[in-house]
Amino acid sequence: MKVRHVQRHGEEKIELQMTPMIDIVFLMLIFFIMTFKIASPEGDFSIKMPRHAPSEGLPDDSQLPPITVRMRADSEGRLKSIWMGQRGLGNSFDALRSEVRALIGDDRGPGSFADTAEVELDCDYQLKYEYVMRAITAISGYIDPDTGRVITVIEKIKFAPPRGE
Amino acid sequence: MAAITTERGGRLMRKRFGKGASFAGGDMTPMIDMTFQLIAFFMVVINFAEADQSERIxxxxxxxxxxxxxxxxxxxxxxxxxxxxxxxxxxxxxxxxxxxxxxxxxxxxxxxxxxxxxxxxxxxxxxxxxxxxxxxxxxxxxxxxxxxxxxxxxxxxxxxxxxxx
The missing domain is CATH 3.30.420.270 (Nucleotidyltransferase; domain 5)
Incomplete structure (x- = not known):
């Protein structure tokens, strides 16, 4: 509906109707409010795990065997113990991080042990995934307390074949 | 955002009806400003890529x-x-x-x-x-x-x- 105002000099002025615009604007506002979701930031751990073909045969001699981290769970899926190789670490992820750091050392250059080392996670079937993620976090690096930067320790992480249920 | 002025340039528009009756209409400008700001905010924070994120996880x-x-x-x-x-x-x-x-x-x-x-x-x-x-x-x-x-x-x-x- 247009409202026409006839001005003194005979000119006709068309006043802009705000109603349709406000209608649309409110509809948009309602749409955005309804679809709004507070999302917490997410991040990824990137792992590359190709399937080994049976024809690959024995691994190359120059390739070091992976460091095995065994995680045992109780019947409820809670973490019972962590083993790195034959060494028991209780159920402390800080101990796991310290052990991995001690093993890898501070050399981070290309071709260093840190660059080539690989960790294989061997978990009980019923272990909660939360503990797996905490283990991956402990193995893959730490935050430098001085600089606040992430220091990567081991990038190559893989899973052992799943254990029976 | 540009302010929308009333026909007479005032913040409160007084429309005169026949026989001396008058009607005081509120200025819509602050409301529209606010609404557009809200829409801009929701448009910035909306993330359609999160459509594949189930809230159950x-x-x-x-x-x-x-x-x-x-x-x-x-x-x-x-x-x-x-x-x-x-x-x-x-x-x-x-x-x-x-x-x-x-x-x-x-x-x-x-x-x-x-x-x-x-x-x-x-x-x-x-x-x-x-x-x-x-x-x-x-x-x-x-x-x-x-x-x-x-x-x-x-x-x-x-x-x-x-x-x-």
């Missing part, structure tokens, strides 16, 4: 998980609930139904781009913190058997805690 926390530098070329997001059900493409099904779905996805991927191979695709795994590690490994194994190699294990970013060195 409670991701495990990790202080080292970081968003990828660039989005993967072809990503398939698989979500694993605590009841060991897979959510993929808006459908929920048990893990045994996954191979058939992945084969279809693989076919689609190959048909949409001839240059792309299965190993270029990234599988993003959003598993619930309470899901069983064995089930996550089963999902990974099914993906490996289909030919996928790259995996991103997704975690919720958490503020860094003081770690013991």
């Amino acid at each position: 409670r991701l495990p926390d990790s202080e080292l998980a970081k968003p990828p530098d660039s989005p993967p070329d072809f990503a398939i997001t698989l979500q694993l609930t605590r009841d060991n059900m897979v959510i993929f493409g808006g459908e929920e099904f048990p893990i045994r139904g996954l191979p058939r779905k992945l084969l279809v996805e693989k076919q689609v991927m190959i048909e949409t781009s001839k240059e792309r191979t299965v190993s270029d695709a990234t599988i993003i795994i959003r598993a619930d913190a309470d899901a069983q590690a064995g089930k996550v490994q089963e999902v990974i194994k099914i993906c490996q058997d289909t030919g996928f190699e790259k995996f991103h294990l997704r975690a919720k970013q958490k503020a860094a805690e003081k770690q013991k060195g």
Whole structure:
């Protein structure tokens, strides 16, 4: 509906109707409010795990065997113990991080042990995934307390074949 | 935002009706300004890419998980609930139904781009913190058997805690 105002000099002025615009604007506002979701930031751990073909045969001699981290769970899926190789670490992820750091050392250059080392996670079937993620976090690096930067320790992480249920 | 002035340039528009009756109409300008600002805010914060994030999944926390530098070329997001059900493409099904779905996805991927191979695709795994590690490994194994190699294990970013060195 247009409202026409006839001005003194005979000119006709068309006043802009705000109603349709406000209608649309409110509809948009309602749409955005309804679809709004507070999302917490997410991040990824990137792992590359190709399937080994049976024809690959024995691994190359120059390739070091992976460091095995065994995680045992109780019947409820809670973490019972962590083993790195034959060494028991209780159920402390800080101990796991310290052990991995001690093993890898501070050399981070290309071709260093840190660059080539690989960790294989061997978990009980019923272990909660939360503990797996905490283990991956402990193995893959730490935050430098001085600089606040992430220091990567081991990038190559893989899973052992799943254990029976 | 430009202010919309009334015909007479005032903040309060007084319309005169016949026989001396008058009607005081409020100025719409502040309301429209505010509404546009709200719309702008919601448009900025809305993220349609999160459409494949089920609210049923409670991701495990990790202080080292970081968003990828660039989005993967072809990503398939698989979500694993605590009841060991897979959510993929808006459908929920048990893990045994996954191979058939992945084969279809693989076919689609190959048909949409001839240059792309299965190993270029990234599988993003959003598993619930309470899901069983064995089930996550089963999902990974099914993906490996289909030919996928790259995996991103997704975690919720958490503020860094003081770690013991």
